[in-house]
Amino acid sequence: MPCAVTAASNSPMFTQSPKKLSPSFCRPATSPPPRSLSPLPLAIRKPFDNKGEDGGEDGSSKVMVLKRKRPARIDIPVLNMGFDNINTNEDKDVDRLSEMEVEGEGYSVYCKRGKRGGAMEDRYSAVLDLQGDSKQAFFGVFDGHGGAGAAEYVAKNLDRNIMNKVASRTQEGGIEEAVKEGYLATDVEFLKESIGGGTCCVTALVHEGSLFVSNAGDCRAVISQQGVAKALTVDHRPSRKDERNRIENLGGYVDCCRGVWRVQGSLAVSRAIGDSHLKEWVTAEPTTEVLRITEACEFLILASDGLWDKVSNQEAIDIAHPLCVGIDKPEPFSACKKLVDLSQSRGSLDDISVVVILLSRFIQ
Numbered sequence: 001m002p003c004a005v006t007a008a009s010n011s012p013m014f015t016q017s018p019k020k021l022s023p024s025f026c027r028p029a030t031s032p033p034p035r036s037l038s039p040l041p042l043a044i045r046k047p048f049d050n051k052g053e054d055g056g057e058d059g060s061s062k063v064m065v066l067k068r069k070r071p072a073r074i075d076i077p078v079l080n081m082g083f084d085n086i087n088t089n090e091d092k093d094v095d096r097l098s099e100m101e102v103e104g105e106g107y108s109v110y111c112k113r114g115k116r117g118g119a120m121e122d123r124y125s126a127v128l129d130l131q132g133d134s135k136q137a138f139f140g141v142f143d144g145h146g147g148a149g150a151a152e153y154v155a156k157n158l159d160r161n162i163m164n165k166v167a168s169r170t171q172e173g174g175i176e177e178a179v180k181e182g183y184l185a186t187d188v189e190f191l192k193e194s195i196g197g198g199t200c201c202v203t204a205l206v207h208e209g210s211l212f213v214s215n216a217g218d219c220r221a222v223i224s225q226q227g228v229a230k231a232l233t234v235d236h237r238p239s240r241k242d243e244r245n246r247i248e249n250l251g252g253y254v255d256c257c258r259g260v261w262r263v264q265g266s267l268a269v270s271r272a273i274g275d276s277h278l279k280e281w282v283t284a285e286p287t288t289e290v291l292r293i294t295e296a297c298e299f300l301i302l303a304s305d306g307l308w309d310k311v312s313n314q315e316a317i318d319i320a321h322p323l324c325v326g327i328d329k330p331e332p333f334s335a336c337k338k339l340v341d342l343s344q345s346r347g348s349l350d351d352i353s354v355v356v357i358l359l360s361r362f363i364q
Contacts, residue, residue, distance in 0.1 A: 097111075097113065097120050098112065098113045098120075099111060099112045099113065100112075101333065101337075102126075102333075103332075103333045104126055104128070105128060105361075106128075106357065106358045106361045107126055107139065107332060107355060107356065107357045107358065108332035108333035108335070108336050108355070108356050109124055109126065109333075109336060109353070109354070109355050110333065110336035110337045110339075110340050110353075110354050111124065111340075111351070111352070111353040111354075112340050112344070112351070112352050112353075113351055114306065114348070114349050114350045114351045114352070115344065115348075115349045116349040116350070119147075119148055120148065120351055121143070121144035121145065121147065121148045121151060121351055122141070122142065122143055122144065122151060122304055122306075122351040122352070122353040123141075123142045123144065123148070123151040123152055123154070123155035123199075123353075124139075124140060124141050124142065124155065124302075124353055124355055125138065125139065125140040125142070125155045125156075125158065125159055125203075126138070126139050126140075126355065127139075127159050130159075130163060130206075130207075131163070131167075135206070135208075135209070135361075135362055135364060136206055136207055136208070137205075137206045137362065138159040138162070138163075138203065138204070138205050138206070139203065139204045139300075139302060139355055139357055140154075140155065140158060140159070140201060140202065140203040140204070140302070141201070141202050141203075141219050141302045141303060141304055141353045141354075141355055142154050142155050142199045142200070142201050142219070143199060143200040143201075143217065143218075143219050143304040143305060143306075143351070143353070144197060144198070144199040145197060145198055145199065145200075145267075145269075145272075146196060146197030146198060146274075146275070147195075147196060147197040148197075149193075149195035149196060149197050149274075150190060150195065150196075150197045150198045150199035150272075150273060150274035150275075151199040153186075153189075153190050153193065153195065154186055154190065154199050154201060154273050154274075157186055157189065157190075158182060158183070158186045158201070158203065159203075161182040161183075161185045161186045161189075162178060162179055162182030162183075162203075162205065163182075164182070164185075165177075165178035165179070165181040165182045165185070166178045166179075166182075166207070175205070175207055175210070175212055175290075176212060176288045176290055179203075179205060179212055179214050179286065179288055180214075180285060180286060180288065183201070183214065183216060183273065183284050183285065183286045184284055184285060186273060186284070187273045187274070187284035190273060190274055191274070191276050191279070195274075196274075196276070197274055197275070198267075198272040198273060198274030198275035198278075198282070199217075199272060199273050199274055200215075200216060200217025200218055200219045200236075200269055200271075200272050200304070200305070201214075201215060201216050201217060201219060201272075201273060201286070202214070202215040202217075202219035202220060202221050202233055202302050202303075203215070203286075203302075204221060204300060204302060204357065206293070206362045208364070209292060209293055209362070209363070209364035210290060210291065210292055210293065211223075211232075211290070211291050211292075211293050211297070211300070211359070211362075212288055212289075212290050213232040213233060213288065213289045213290075213291075213300075214233075214286040214287065214288040214289075215233040215234075215235075215236070215286055215287060216236060216271040216272055216273060216283075216284055216285065216286045216287075217235075217236050217269040217271050217272045218235040218236060218237060218268075218269050218305040218308075219233075219302070219303065219304050219305060220233050220235060220302075220303060220305070220308050220313075221233045221289075221300060221301065221302050222300070222301045222303075222313045222316060222317065223291075223297060223298075223299070223300045223301075223359075224297075224298040224299050224300075224301075224317045224320070224321060224324075224325070225296045225297060225298065226296050226298065227298070227317065227318075227321055227325075228314075228317070229313040229314040229316065229317040230313075231313050232289040232291070232300075233287065233289065234287060235269075235305075235308075236269055236270045236271035236287075237261065237268065237269060237270060238254040238261045238262060238263050238267075238268070238269070238270045239254075239261035240270070243270040243271075244261075244270075246270075247263060247270060247281045250280060250281050251280070251281075252264055252280065252281035253265075263278055263281055263282055264278060264281065266278065267282060269282070270282060270283075271283050271284065271285065271286070272284065293359050293362050293363050293364075294363065295360075295363065297359045297363075298321070298324065298325050298358075298359060298360075299320065299324045299325070299332070299356055299357060299358050299359055300356070300357045300359060301316055301317070301320065301339075301354065301355070301356055301357075302354070302355040302357070303316075303339070303352070303353060303354045303355070304350070304351065304352060304353045304354075305350065306343060306348050306350035306351055306352035306353070307339055307340065307343050307348075307352050307353075307354055309343070309348060309350070310342070310343040310346040310347065310348045311339060311342055311343050311346075316339055319335065319338050319339055319342065320332075320335035320338075320339065320356060323335040323338075324356065324358060330358060332356040332357075332358060333356075335356050336354040336355070336356050339354050340352045340354055
């Protein structure tokens with residue numbers, strides 16, 4: 001399957017970081033200018049007539065030579081062929097990106113469009129200083145399918161919906177439930193937009209010294225704890241026995257198409273936001289892991305399946321660890337890029353989005 005970021009209170013899609021941003025655009029082929037007509041002389045011969053004023057004494061007619069004027073240049077519009085589900089000029093710029101690089105305060109992002117071509121369907125979100133607290137933040141990676149519309153919408157709205165639910169909790173705790181309600185509310189809102197498609201999600205909410213990591217689909221979160229990889233999410237695929245049973249109990253079915261297990265013979269993930277035509281079986285309800293951030297929690301990797309299909313959890317931590325831990329100036333962006341490049345070198349054709357978050361700044 002086959003990236004919104006802000007360091008303030010909102011999370012617009014791919015908000016550019018002032019530190020580093022080097023997007024590459026795919027330009028649609030332009031039509032050549034219209035070929036100008038050559039102003040060749042045009043000979044007009046009148047009928048033979050001895051008595052006419054053009055007739056010669058020998059009975060032959062004179063030839064009248066005219067010049068054709070050069071026609072005015074015609075403006076031919078250039079059509080954009082291949083970027084669907086685009087609503088604004090801003091969206092067009094994102095869909096045309098072949099890569100996105102962002103370095104924020106304590107985190108970095110690298111997204112690269114897959115080699116199979118088409119529009120970039122991945123999005124990401126990074127929101128710092130939630131509720132005016134520098135120790136609270138929200139991060140996410142969203143892997144769209146059937147177009148970028150769902151990933152785009154969720155990247156812009158999920159953090160707001162979750163925080164609204166968090167703020168409405170009257171008792172202590174209940175954050176895990178608030179995250180679930182935020183996912184489901186975003187799903188309901190998106191389905192009303194009639195945009196189509198869907199998106200897998202993985203998010204990390206840092207709240208009062210704890211980490212709430214959630215996912216719906218096959219985007220994954222892996223934490224480094226003293227150099228040891230620990231997956232904080234479980235991929236939601238229809239090949240899992242529990243997911244298959246849930247779908248079949250709801251009257252759906254799962255079958256294997258060309259080596260890939262799919263819901264109703266269609267979707268290769270069993271949970272996602274969107275996918276209205278499969279909503280009866282494909283739920284947006286996330287699973288959430290909660291842990292306290294301690295000195296042993298070094299950094300967190302959020303990534304789309306474009307990375308995890310080719311790179312193992314421990315391998316990803318081993319590559320990022322020397323760039324993020326035990327050095328004066330950590331280089332999380334270099335870690336992101338190395339991981340993406342490794343996956344592509346192993347044959348990944350999918351869009352790949354990687355967010356690396358240094359957790360030391362959130363310890364309380």
